[in-house]
Amino acid sequence: MEKILKVYGAGLAGCEAAWQAANRGVKVELYEMKPQKFTPAHHSEGFAELVCSNSLRSDSTTNAVGLLKEELRNLGSLIMEAADATRVPAGSALAVDREKFSAYVTEKIKTHPNISVISEEVTEVDDAVTVIATGPLTSDGFAEYIQRELVGEGLHFFDAAAPIVDADSINMDVAFFASRYDKGDADYINCPMTREQYDAFWEALVGAEEAELKEFDRQQQKKLKVFEGCMPVEVMAKRGHDTLLFGPLKPVGLVDKRVGKESYAVVQLRKENKEGTMYNLVGFQTHLTFPEQRRVFRMIPGLENAEFLRYGIMHRNTYINSPGKLDATYRLASRPNIYFAGQMTGVEGYIESAGSGFVAGLNAARQLLGEQETVFPRKTMLGAMAAYVSEGGSGAFVPMNANFGIIEPLPERVKGGKIAKYEKLSARALEEIALIKETL
Numbered sequence: 001m002e003k004i005l006k007v008y009g010a011g012l013a014g015c016e017a018a019w020q021a022a023n024r025g026v027k028v029e030l031y032e033m034k035p036q037k038f039t040p041a042h043h044s045e046g047f048a049e050l051v052c053s054n055s056l057r058s059d060s061t062t063n064a065v066g067l068l069k070e071e072l073r074n075l076g077s078l079i080m081e082a083a084d085a086t087r088v089p090a091g092s093a094l095a096v097d098r099e100k101f102s103a104y105v106t107e108k109i110k111t112h113p114n115i116s117v118i119s120e121e122v123t124e125v126d127d128a129v130t131v132i133a134t135g136p137l138t139s140d141g142f143a144e145y146i147q148r149e150l151v152g153e154g155l156h157f158f159d160a161a162a163p164i165v166d167a168d169s170i171n172m173d174v175a176f177f178a179s180r181y182d183k184g185d186a187d188y189i190n191c192p193m194t195r196e197q198y199d200a201f202w203e204a205l206v207g208a209e210e211a212e213l214k215e216f217d218r219q220q221q222k223k224l225k226v227f228e229g230c231m232p233v234e235v236m237a238k239r240g241h242d243t244l245l246f247g248p249l250k251p252v253g254l255v256d257k258r259v260g261k262e263s264y265a266v267v268q269l270r271k272e273n274k275e276g277t278m279y280n281l282v283g284f285q286t287h288l289t290f291p292e293q294r295r296v297f298r299m300i301p302g303l304e305n306a307e308f309l310r311y312g313i314m315h316r317n318t319y320i321n322s323p324g325k326l327d328a329t330y331r332l333a334s335r336p337n338i339y340f341a342g343q344m345t346g347v348e349g350y351i352e353s354a355g356s357g358f359v360a361g362l363n364a365a366r367q368l369l370g371e372q373e374t375v376f377p378r379k380t381m382l383g384a385m386a387a388y389v390s391e392g393g394s395g396a397f398v399p400m401n402a403n404f405g406i407i408e409p410l411p412e413r414v415k416g417g418k419i420a421k422y423e424k425l426s427a428r429a430l431e432e433i434a435l436i437k438e439t440l
């Protein structure tokens with residue numbers, strides 16, 4: 001019997017998944033609802049449409065997303081082939097001509113002898129091996145079906161996440177470990193503020209520039225009433241000078257043993273992963289622009305040189321609470337014929353979406369061909385992302401960009417600073433990728 005893989009959604013993840021499976025001899029049916037129906041952010045008929053920036057971010061392997069690109073290039077990714085073929089000058093970033101990029105991918109997909117494109121909105125799944133890659137703006141009917149039939153309550157429709165910083169960039173001469181009232185382990189890193197520091201921080205926060213809120217985000221926020229549960233920190237600050245002191249910056253019970261007393265205010269940072277290489281700013285979900293987050297949050301004592309692994313965000317984003325539901329091949333544990341890929345899985349970003357499409361498409365094809373699954377090691381960025389999605393961190397699951405905080409740490413400390421460390425991590429990852437490539 002002919003082996004058919006169904007791929008839903010011809011975005012970055014779906015096209016990569018379809019391409020990988022088709023190149024392995026599997027017949028692929030790729031379903032895309034455009035041009036009959038468009039999400040609020042998609043406007044063109046082509047596949048792999050870049051809905052916002054035309055930058056795919058850094059192309060240097062001392063940057064995590066740069067490493068991810070190099071891994072994908074080495075493995076024969078369609079999205080990277082298209083990006084390299086349509087790039088425009090952008091310094092050390094890889095930016096593309098978005099129309100040419102989309103046209104390149106569309107042409108490759110449509111002319112592949114193993115891929116048939118079906119223009120329709122998907123509303124349900126059947127027993128076929130399937131990759132669902134309908135993206136952060138999955139059509140309402142299908143999103144409801146996914147929630148009802150496939151993942152239960154574990155589907156989020158909105159993303160309100162606090163920034164995450166690199167643990168190594170926190171100044172521990174200022175910050176200190178403690179839990180409130182010394183209860184349990186001292187798991188939190190606490191950044192203490194004097195009255196003067198708090199005043200300056202509050203002034204900066206209430207005056208900081210917010211990102212533009214798209215109309216569909218505004219409607220979604222209203223619909224879901226998310227602001228009651230996760231109000232942006234700047235909105236809370238605008239309610240009054242002292243509001244934060246009774247909320248996320250509450251100092252009571254947090255004593256810096258070095259000075260032996262409570263501070264005027266304290267920002268708490270919670271471990272984002274088991275290894276403790278990443279920390280999130282508790283209660284700091286925000287809608288400020290990224291440069292403003294960097295400026296204002298670096299005013300927090302101890303975070304003067306903080307490196308932001310991801311910024312806080314608030315926007316419509318359909319994604320699964322994946323840990324425990326998806327495995328490291330992006331396969332749904334409760335329905336082994338179903339894989340998810342792209343932003344829906346809790347990866348965040350264009351290349352991250354393509355990367356998960358690569359892993360899901362490859363493994364869906366291997367399942368159909370009766371081959372063993374391929375789990376990428378956590379020493380690679382592809383594997384680190386799949387591990388993050390399938391296992392999560394220690395707090396609530398939030399979508400994540402590629403970053404060096406999720407990759408398996410090096411066994412020893414590297415001399416020569418951050419760049420030397422990233423060079424080593426990248427070299428190790430690319431060696432692993434070369435080994436895996438031989439098995440594919």
Ligand SMILES: Cc1cc2nc3c(=O)[nH]c(=O)nc-3n(C[C@H](O)[C@H](O)[C@H](O)COP(=O)(O)OP(=O)(O)OC[C@H]3O[C@@H](n4cnc5c(N)ncnc54)[C@H](O)[C@@H]3O)c2cc1C
Pocket residue numbers: 008009010011012013014031032033034038039041042048049050051052053054055120121122123133134135136137138139142316341342343344348349350351353354
């Ligand atoms: C407004 C917005 C701006 C963003 N800006 C950036 C950015 O600048 N940089 C960045 O790195 N990331 C950005 N992202 C995040 C993310 O990386 C992109 O959304 C990325 O395109 C996700 O890839 P994907 O393949 O998961 O989904 P998509 O690229 O969105 O592809 C999903 C496809 O599925 C189709 N589809 C949806 N529902 C159905 C259905 N029921 N049946 C059939 N087809 C369906 C859609 O039409 C679409 O073609 C943004 C996200 C949003 C929502």
